[in-house]
Amino acid sequence: MISEQLARKIADEAIRASKADETLVLLAGGKSALTRFATNHIHQNVLQKDYFVQVVTAFGKNVGVASSNLFDRGELERIVDVASTVAQRQKEDPLWEPLSGPFRYELPTHVYDEDTMAKAPEAKAEAVRGIIEPCKAAGCTAAGAYTNGDQVVAVANSHGLFAYHAWTSAELTLTVMTPEGSSGWAEGYGNSLEQVDTKALTARALEKAVLARNPVSLEPGKYDVILEPSAAATLLRYLSIVGFGGLAYNEGRSFLSGKLGERLMGENVTIRDDYQSGSIKGLPFDYEGHPRASVTLIERGVAKAVVHSRRTSGAAKTENTGHALPYPSTYGPIPLNLVLEPGTISRDEQISRVKRGLLITRSWYESIVDPKTPSLTGMTRDGTYLIEDGKVVGAVKNLRYNEDLRDLFSRVESLSSETETTSDWGATITTPALHVRDFNVTGSTK
Amino acid sequence: MAQYAIDMAKDLGATYVDVRLIRSRQQSIDVKNGRLEGVTNRYGNGIGIRAYIDGAWGFAGNPDLKLKKVEVAVRRAVLIAKASARVKGEGVRLAPVEPAKGSWASPCAESPFDVPLEEKLDILFRCNELMMGVEGVAIAKATMDFREENKLFVSSEGSVIRQRTVQSGAGTSATTVGASGVQTRSFPYSFRGQFENRGFEHVRRLGLVENAERVAREAVELQTAPQCESGITTVILGGNQLALQIHESCGHPTELDRALGTEINFAGGTFMQPELLGNLKYGSEKVTITYDATIEGALGSYGWDDEGVAGQRFTIIDRGRFVEYQTSRETAPILGVRANGTMRADGWNNLPLIRMATVSLEPGDVSYEDLIAGTDDGLLLMDNRSWSIDDMRVNFQFGTELGWRIKKGKLAGMVKNPTYTGTTTEFWNSCDAVADRASWKVIGIPNCGKGQPSQTARVSHGASFARFRNVKVGVGYDK
Numbered sequence: 001m002i003s004e005q006l007a008r009k010i011a012d013e014a015i016r017a018s019k020a021d022e023t024l025v026l027l028a029g030g031k032s033a034l035t036r037f038a039t040n041h042i043h044q045n046v047l048q049k050d051y052f053v054q055v056v057t058a059f060g061k062n063v064g065v066a067s068s069n070l071f072d073r074g075e076l077e078r079i080v081d082v083a084s085t086v087a088q089r090q091k092e093d094p095l096w097e098p099l100s101g102p103f104r105y106e107l108p109t110h111v112y113d114e115d116t117m118a119k120a121p122e123a124k125a126e127a128v129r130g131i132i133e134p135c136k137a138a139g140c141t142a143a144g145a146y147t148n149g150d151q152v153v154a155v156a157n158s159h160g161l162f163a164y165h166a167w168t169s170a171e172l173t174l175t176v177m178t179p180e181g182s183s184g185w186a187e188g189y190g191n192s193l194e195q196v197d198t199k200a201l202t203a204r205a206l207e208k209a210v211l212a213r214n215p216v217s218l219e220p221g222k223y224d225v226i227l228e229p230s231a232a233a234t235l236l237r238y239l240s241i242v243g244f245g246g247l248a249y250n251e252g253r254s255f256l257s258g259k260l261g262e263r264l265m266g267e268n269v270t271i272r273d274d275y276q277s278g279s280i281k282g283l284p285f286d287y288e289g290h291p292r293a294s295v296t297l298i299e300r301g302v303a304k305a306v307v308h309s310r311r312t313s314g315a316a317k318t319e320n321t322g323h324a325l326p327y328p329s330t331y332g333p334i335p336l337n338l339v340l341e342p343g344t345i346s347r348d349e350q351i352s353r354v355k356r357g358l359l360i361t362r363s364w365y366e367s368i369v370d371p372k373t374p375s376l377t378g379m380t381r382d383g384t385y386l387i388e389d390g391k392v393v394g395a396v397k398n399l400r401y402n403e404d405l406r407d408l409f410s411r412v413e414s415l416s417s418e419t420e421t422t423s424d425w426g427a428t429i430t431t432p433a434l435h436v437r438d439f440n441v442t443g444s445t446k
Numbered sequence: 447m448a449q450y451a452i453d454m455a456k457d458l459g460a461t462y463v464d465v466r467l468i469r470s471r472q473q474s475i476d477v478k479n480g481r482l483e484g485v486t487n488r489y490g491n492g493i494g495i496r497a498y499i500d501g502a503w504g505f506a507g508n509p510d511l512k513l514k515k516v517e518v519a520v521r522r523a524v525l526i527a528k529a530s531a532r533v534k535g536e537g538v539r540l541a542p543v544e545p546a547k548g549s550w551a552s553p554c555a556e557s558p559f560d561v562p563l564e565e566k567l568d569i570l571f572r573c574n575e576l577m578m579g580v581e582g583v584a585i586a587k588a589t590m591d592f593r594e595e596n597k598l599f600v601s602s603e604g605s606v607i608r609q610r611t612v613q614s615g616a617g618t619s620a621t622t623v624g625a626s627g628v629q630t631r632s633f634p635y636s637f638r639g640q641f642e643n644r645g646f647e648h649v650r651r652l653g654l655v656e657n658a659e660r661v662a663r664e665a666v667e668l669q670t671a672p673q674c675e676s677g678i679t680t681v682i683l684g685g686n687q688l689a690l691q692i693h694e695s696c697g698h699p700t701e702l703d704r705a706l707g708t709e710i711n712f713a714g715g716t717f718m719q720p721e722l723l724g725n726l727k728y729g730s731e732k733v734t735i736t737y738d739a740t741i742e743g744a745l746g747s748y749g750w751d752d753e754g755v756a757g758q759r760f761t762i763i764d765r766g767r768f769v770e771y772q773t774s775r776e777t778a779p780i781l782g783v784r785a786n787g788t789m790r791a792d793g794w795n796n797l798p799l800i801r802m803a804t805v806s807l808e809p810g811d812v813s814y815e816d817l818i819a820g821t822d823d824g825l826l827l828m829d830n831r832s833w834s835i836d837d838m839r840v841n842f843q844f845g846t847e848l849g850w851r852i853k854k855g856k857l858a859g860m861v862k863n864p865t866y867t868g869t870t871t872e873f874w875n876s877c878d879a880v881a882d883r884a885s886w887k888v889i890g891i892p893n894c895g896k897g898q899p900s901q902t903a904r905v906s907h908g909a910s911f912a913r914f915r916n917v918k919v920g921v922g923y924d925k
Binding site for chain 2: 039065067075086
């Protein structure tokens with residue numbers, strides 16, 4: 001792993017080599033050991049290791065960027081030169097704001113676990129055997145990915161800013177299939193392998209797969225649904241991607257544009273972005289080194305805020321919340337550590353309150369149909385069940401839904417007291433299970 | 447270096463080893479609303495080592511090519527393979543292949559990396575200026591993306607293959623925000639434009655500036671266009687919408703690794719199971735779908751795959767019947783079929799997976815004009831906006847940027863927010879006409895995701911226009 005000392009050395013060399021008015025250096029990467037298994041055997045087992053250093057040079061407001069995955073002096077000088085040449089040959093960026101000076105950061109603790117990095121391939125293989133064996137014994141097949149790794153992010157600039165954070169992570173995603181073709185899913189994440197309870201996750205996926213046998217077809221219509229945390233997290237993630245970022249807000253593309261202060265969702269819905277929450281802690285600063293603030297996005301249904309970066313906050317004349325992605329980030333700032341506040345009843349209690357409806361394990365292959373509404377389509381997957389009179393009575397074939405996400409969060413009947421953290425595409429999402437009324441099912445698979 | 451790594455791995459017990467050494471560079475340029483959002487240049491180097499021991503694979507990569515670091519990567523790959531062998535199932539058997547020695551390069555008349563930045567920016571800013579000049583446009587974007595990869599593949603069987611690929615892509619889009627929400631029009635296609643395995647000559651031919659105003663006017667017109675009605679109708683697909691339909695409902699489901707269950711945990715499986723090979727009536731007789739890695743300039747083309755098997759052409763769907771999978775040296779022997787050279791990895795730091803090259807709906811026998819003229823009532827849909835399909839590749843739903851009504855054989859006005867849904871075999875069996883070669887194009891898709899860890903492949907699809915009957919449209923807007 002690149003140590004803080006080495007990161008500082010690399011950044012200092014790059015800044016020294018630059019003749020720009022301002023220079024920003026981002027160093028990121030890590031190691032990831034992914035043991036992939038399917039049909040009850042390990043079929044792909046990889047160790048990836050890569051880092052990149054990105055240099056941003058600003059001559060006034062003329063900005064250029066270059067990056068490389070090599071860090072020797074010659075390469076650093078080369079990419080500084082490339083970035084500088086680009087900066088000096090192109091037009092001004094009117095949204096460029098001066099870089100910040102040094103900050104103090106509130107670093108999450110206990111996020112680097114040496115045992116997680118030291119786990120040998122043989123030990124991981126044996127752990128995977130422990131996942132496969134009960135599935136085999138039940139006549140089922142297991143497929144999954146068991147991953148451990150570390151990451152480092154370091155940011156420095158020519159105003160003396162330096163930020164460094166390293167962490168380990170572990171995850172298991174697991175799909176169990178019965179001979180009849182039904183499937184069940186489980187996933188677990190943490191900063192250490194110890195936090196990922198492979199036994200419990202295996203039991204969960206196996207139970208779901210067996211319960212998913214003999215699925216029946218269901219007609220399109222509106223149903224009460226219990227969205228388990230995996231499914232709820234996906235819907236929240238898409239709401240966030242199109243709605244909670246400062247760039248979409250400033251450009252009028254977000255459902256929150258011009259609506260801060262209005263009630264847009266149910267009173268029982270509070271959504272925050274907080275890097276200190278959940279079973280995997282996030283990055284305490286953004287990719288320009290600004291401290292990452294905890295931001296309340298929706299409070300008891302009322303739209304409160306979006307997240308901003310240096311560039312979008314300047315345009316919006318508001319505070320930078322420290323959510324910049326790596327420059328130039330044409331996508332804009334987005335929340336990376338979402339939290340949906342839990343409720344007070346258990347998931348089992350939620351199920352018991354459904355007269356006729358569905359229990360949905362996860363959502364799959366979602367796509368934004370209309371970004372301003374925002375509306376989303378997707379399919380259920382790996383465990384979709386029918387609830388009648390408060391009990392799960394059987395399985396249904398996977399269903400297609402089309403939902404207005406903002407309106408969905410107005411139809412939340414209850415949120416469970418238990419929460420789970422999922423991790424997807426660099427973001428963590430901590431959610432309870434949701435009981436949603438009138439979930440719009442528009443089709444199904446055969 | 448590669449041979450050193452192979453010899454070392456063999457000394458440590460590997461019975462097969464392959465090594466990829468890759469050097470790459472990329473440039474992305476984004477211009478938006480008259481501002482340069484960013485010019486990013488990325489450089490990458492590394493070595494990826496795949497080792498096969500006792501019926502199992504191990505893989506390790508390293509960006510540092512110093513000897514000691516390569517040795518570390520070799521030891522890791524071997525260690526991982528030996529660990530995998532503890533839980534190996536029936537073990538891997540590789541289909542035999544003749545070692546290959548040779549080189550291949552994509553056509554490149556003008557390296558995009560030699561074109562001055564100012565020249566690229568002039569084109570992009572001109573497009574922006576023309577688009578912003580159309581009243582009602584809120585966001586105008588123009589982008590260029592370039593990539594060059596130099597790859598050396600060496601295997602313990604004696605293959606030594608050098609390949610150089612230069613890729614260029616460019617596109618524009620105009621977005622309006624109003625009473626009809628967010629409406630976007632793209633050119634030549636959505637997903638940052640059209641991509642090919644060619645140099646800058648490709649960008650010069652695209653007509654970005656010439657089409658900028660039209661694209662912007664369509665984005666404005668969409669704000670007041672009527673909503674696409676919901677119901678059952680005839681649909682003609684073209685452009686990158688037809689490309690994406692092929693991609694999702696034929697390309698992916700015919701990857702043999704999916705059929706054998708090794709992608710279940712991420713992208714899923716496929717309804718096109720081995721017992722259906724040769725028996726499934728996938729589509730109508732008008733539907734012939736091919737795989738081709740040899741089309742000059744196509745984004746998905748290559749000389750040899752990342753197992754040293756020559757890139758080739760074969761038929762997947764023959765006049766509606768499912769006849770061949772995309773296979774690899776590992777999956778082919780399981781079904782007793784041939785390895786047809788489809789394995790590709792994203793860079794040096796990933797191991798290869800079965801990937802599409804150019805998967806095409808072969809042209810038919812009717813002109814585009816006659817296709818439209820022969821449609822009494824329906825919709826023409828082009829340029830994808832949303833896409834979704836289930837984990838077995840059956841139920842799908844797509845949306846496009848706009849649609850054109852067809853009434854009595856003529857285009858009769860624009861509609862906004864068109865969507866359509868269906869199930870794969872029902873849909874393709876409803877295909878009753880495919881336009882001819884005059885309107886057939888190869889469309890690049892630069893962002894196909896697969897695998898764990900996730901990889902991106904650059905693929906392409908040949909498509910003209912195709913007509914489908916009794917399709918459900920207006921999904922998601924039929925409240």
